[in-house]
Amino acid sequence: MMSNSSPGSEFDLIAWARQRSTLGRRTVVGIGDDCAALRLAADHQLLVTTDMLMDGRHFRLSETSAREVGYKALAVNLSDIAAMAGVPIAAVAAVALPQGNAASLFEELHAGMASLAELFDVDLVGGDTNAWDGPLVLSITVLGEAMAPVLRNGAKPGDAILVTGPLGGSLLGRHLRPLPRVTEALAITSAVTIHAMIDLSDGLSSDLAHILDESGHLGATLHADTVPIHHDAEIASRTSSRTALDHALNDGEDFELCLTLDAVEARQLLARPPIGVNLWRIGEITQEPGMRLRLPDGSFSAVLPGGFDHLSRG
Amino acid sequence: MMSNSSPGSEFDLIAWARQRSTLGRRTVVGIGDDCAALRLAADHQLLVTTDMLMDGRHFRLSETSAREVGYKALAVNLSDIAAMAGVPIAAVAAVALPQGNAASLFEELHAGMASLAELFDVDLVGGDTNAWDGPLVLSITVLGEAMAPVLRNGAKPGDAILVTGPLGGSLLGRHLRPLPRVTEALAITSAVTIHAMIDLSDGLSSDLAHILDESGHLGATLHADTVPIHHDAEIASRTSSRTALDHALNDGEDFELCLTLDAVEARQLLARPPIGVNLWRIGEITQEPGMRLRLPDGSFSAVLPGGFDHLSRG
Numbered sequence: 001m002m003s004n005s006s007p008g009s010e011f012d013l014i015a016w017a018r019q020r021s022t023l024g025r026r027t028v029v030g031i032g033d034d035c036a037a038l039r040l041a042a043d044h045q046l047l048v049t050t051d052m053l054m055d056g057r058h059f060r061l062s063e064t065s066a067r068e069v070g071y072k073a074l075a076v077n078l079s080d081i082a083a084m085a086g087v088p089i090a091a092v093a094a095v096a097l098p099q100g101n102a103a104s105l106f107e108e109l110h111a112g113m114a115s116l117a118e119l120f121d122v123d124l125v126g127g128d129t130n131a132w133d134g135p136l137v138l139s140i141t142v143l144g145e146a147m148a149p150v151l152r153n154g155a156k157p158g159d160a161i162l163v164t165g166p167l168g169g170s171l172l173g174r175h176l177r178p179l180p181r182v183t184e185a186l187a188i189t190s191a192v193t194i195h196a197m198i199d200l201s202d203g204l205s206s207d208l209a210h211i212l213d214e215s216g217h218l219g220a221t222l223h224a225d226t227v228p229i230h231h232d233a234e235i236a237s238r239t240s241s242r243t244a245l246d247h248a249l250n251d252g253e254d255f256e257l258c259l260t261l262d263a264v265e266a267r268q269l270l271a272r273p274p275i276g277v278n279l280w281r282i283g284e285i286t287q288e289p290g291m292r293l294r295l296p297d298g299s300f301s302a303v304l305p306g307g308f309d310h311l312s313r314g
Numbered sequence: 315m316m317s318n319s320s321p322g323s324e325f326d327l328i329a330w331a332r333q334r335s336t337l338g339r340r341t342v343v344g345i346g347d348d349c350a351a352l353r354l355a356a357d358h359q360l361l362v363t364t365d366m367l368m369d370g371r372h373f374r375l376s377e378t379s380a381r382e383v384g385y386k387a388l389a390v391n392l393s394d395i396a397a398m399a400g401v402p403i404a405a406v407a408a409v410a411l412p413q414g415n416a417a418s419l420f421e422e423l424h425a426g427m428a429s430l431a432e433l434f435d436v437d438l439v440g441g442d443t444n445a446w447d448g449p450l451v452l453s454i455t456v457l458g459e460a461m462a463p464v465l466r467n468g469a470k471p472g473d474a475i476l477v478t479g480p481l482g483g484s485l486l487g488r489h490l491r492p493l494p495r496v497t498e499a500l501a502i503t504s505a506v507t508i509h510a511m512i513d514l515s516d517g518l519s520s521d522l523a524h525i526l527d528e529s530g531h532l533g534a535t536l537h538a539d540t541v542p543i544h545h546d547a548e549i550a551s552r553t554s555s556r557t558a559l560d561h562a563l564n565d566g567e568d569f570e571l572c573l574t575l576d577a578v579e580a581r582q583l584l585a586r587p588p589i590g591v592n593l594w595r596i597g598e599i600t601q602e603p604g605m606r607l608r609l610p611d612g613s614f615s616a617v618l619p620g621g622f623d624h625l626s627r628g
Contacts, residue, residue: 028359029465032528034397034512035361037463040354045342047349050442050455052408057446083348094366094453128364128453132371139408139442139453141364149351151343198348214346 017110017127026089026145027123036125038090040145047144049080055135059176066105068176069138070112076201077142078120078180079255083199084151085189086144088120088182094128096137102129109138120182150189150259155196155215159285160266161222165256165278167204168233168247178255185257187274192266197259202306203252205291209305211260212291219290222249222283222303230254249293250307260285331424331438340403340459341437350439352404354459361458363394369449373490380419382490383452384426390515391456392434392494393569397513398465399503400458402434402496408442410451416443423452434496464503464573469510469529473599474580475536479570479592481518482547482561492569499571501588506580511573516620517566518596519605523619525574526605533604536563536597536617544568563607564621574599 018031029037040046053073055061061069074091081088093113097105106129117124122142164181181199188194196211204227212218224245233247240247261269266281273279283294291303332345343351354360367387369375375383388405395402407427411419420443431438436456478495495513502508510525518541526532538559547561554561575583580595587593597608605617 029463033466034394035363035400035458035463037398037460038360038362040360046352046354046360046457048352048404048406048439048455048457049349050406050408050440050453052410052442052444052451052453054410054444054446054448054451056448057410057444080348084351086349090362092362092364092455094364094455096366096368096371096451125362126364128366130366130368130371132368134368134370134448134451137366137368137410137448137451137453139364139366139451141362141406141408141455143360143362143457144349146351149343149349152347 017124027125030123030125036090036092038125038143044145044147045149047081047084047086047146047149048141049077050139050141051076052137052139054137061136064176066108067112069136070109071116072176072178073138073140074113074116075178075180076255077140078116078182079178079199079201081142081144082180082182082185083197083257084146084149085185085194085197086146086149087186088122088142088144090123090125091117091140091142092126093124094139095130096134097129097131098136099131099133102131105136150194150197152196152198152211153214155211155218155260155285157218157285157287158263159195159260160263160281161208161220161258161260161283161285162266162279162281163228163256163258165254166228166230167200167254167256168230168244168251169236170232170251170253172232172236174232175253180255181257184277187277188259188269191274192261192269195260195262197257200254200256200258201252203250204258205249205303205307206305208258208291211258217289219286219288220283221286222291222293224293224295226280227282228280246307249303331441341439344437344439350404350406352439352457358459358461359463361395361398361400361460361463362455363391364453364455365390366451366453368451375450378490380422380450381426383450384423385430386490387452387454388427388430389492389494390569391454392430392496393492393513393515395456395458396494396496396499397511397571398460398463399499399508399511400460400463401500402436402456402458404437404439405431405454405456406440407438408453409444410448411443411445412450413445413447416445419450464508464511466510466512466525467528469525469532469574469599471532471599471601472577473509473574474577474595475522475534475572475574475597475599476580476593476595477542477570477572479568480542480544481514481568481570482544482558482565483550484546484565484567486546486550488546489567494569495571498591501591502573502583505588506575506583509574509576511571514568514570514572515566517564518572519563519617519621520619522572522605525572531603533600533602534597535600536605536607538607538609540594541596542594560621563617
């Protein structure tokens, strides 16, 4: 780590980042040695998650600033830590920078990462910077800690299904600046026992299906009249020939949390939600496999992961 | 993590990797959830290092197999863990795969990583797979643990400087299959107190300079007649118009360890090296800053990081 094969400008980037790094609660050794070294809280498990963003695939540098890319790359990783009800503690970033404006791109990426890292008290403890003649690639790994991580596989029949925010239409711009639900997850898990949790990156129908599959091929009934629909989903539906609800169920990149818990605990939680935490009850887990939507008229429509079965056909 | 935005073949790669993963000593949750979860040994610090390899920059897929790339990407990270005298425990890999043969490339990369991971009992606990129309990029983050990590900044005047193997000419092919000196570092650190250590990725003159700088701007005298010269350095010198010693001092990618320790302890260590550990004493740390080479005739020649001051000029 930090051993760039060509010295000069690339190496200066590390000195630059090192000057800007502060050591937080957990960091013993930050940027500048072969590895970073951290101390976890006693009796905590270590959480690890990694995500890579590539120009032309996840964003276009012609449309999105490097600062937004840096922010988002860290945010999606923090969202994964939130989905385990973990506390993020540190991040490392590996980057492939286009030749020419490598240094200014790096500064922008760093600024985007640093703004979010500061907000969540995450130490940027290391990285690997490289220049090449290809497009920008940023790969971030985030470390977190949790006493009892919440997995995807603990859902039980009868559980209530909750989400932390309105869904759909994120690609209108919200997807570039998600606020990872780290604080919300910690607040909820200190109030109730969450059975299963995931962050909504692929879309509710796809991500909920992961919980159902991992929990022993359970099913879910969603309520068409309680799924919170984001205003962006309404806007998107005007030109997409899809309903706003379809957007809410199937669009990706919401980065809200979807969780399941005992129905009685859910009622108590919804009656007295933790301060600053928004929660919607959108349905329940069923023994019967598959996902279905209960429409206001009492009829049901099948829901498939990714929305392959469009509601318009139901 | 593991939340690929396009389903289908990419997602199958994760199922494929998940089937092949085994959970080792430290892994509580492996591939398949939002994060991996690990338990560290009690009273150990967590080590983190990351390295990214890009096609056209660090290798050429036209000349190097994806299996070799996977092996090397993990090896260089393990080498960083070795340089802190740590025990590697887990790795995550993020990859950008060229469209078309993404699946077969991924299998090859995985095979290369898995062969080395098995050797060092490292769990492949997660990753992020993406396909795009750019070149292959592989970014690996390795986690390790150490009771007392060995840093770069502990060298003292009078320390002996040791290396774990012959140096130079690695680019003839050895650089593709380094064997990280994890076991050697652990054996040495259990026998003596290492003051400072680094792995030789940029070349002895560059990497030793990091130790000197970090340890308070110390200097070093290297002995021309005891720096171990690899046979590859001799071969390279036949066509490079540089001496084999110049290659040994300045070529990169040896991935041997360079360490400093008390001169008396070094004598004891060299008299009874741990089984299977090769060690050469190549010089000593000096209060006087700068690096110099003591030639067999007793004269001295300056050594600059990266070999900018060629020996031929000495």
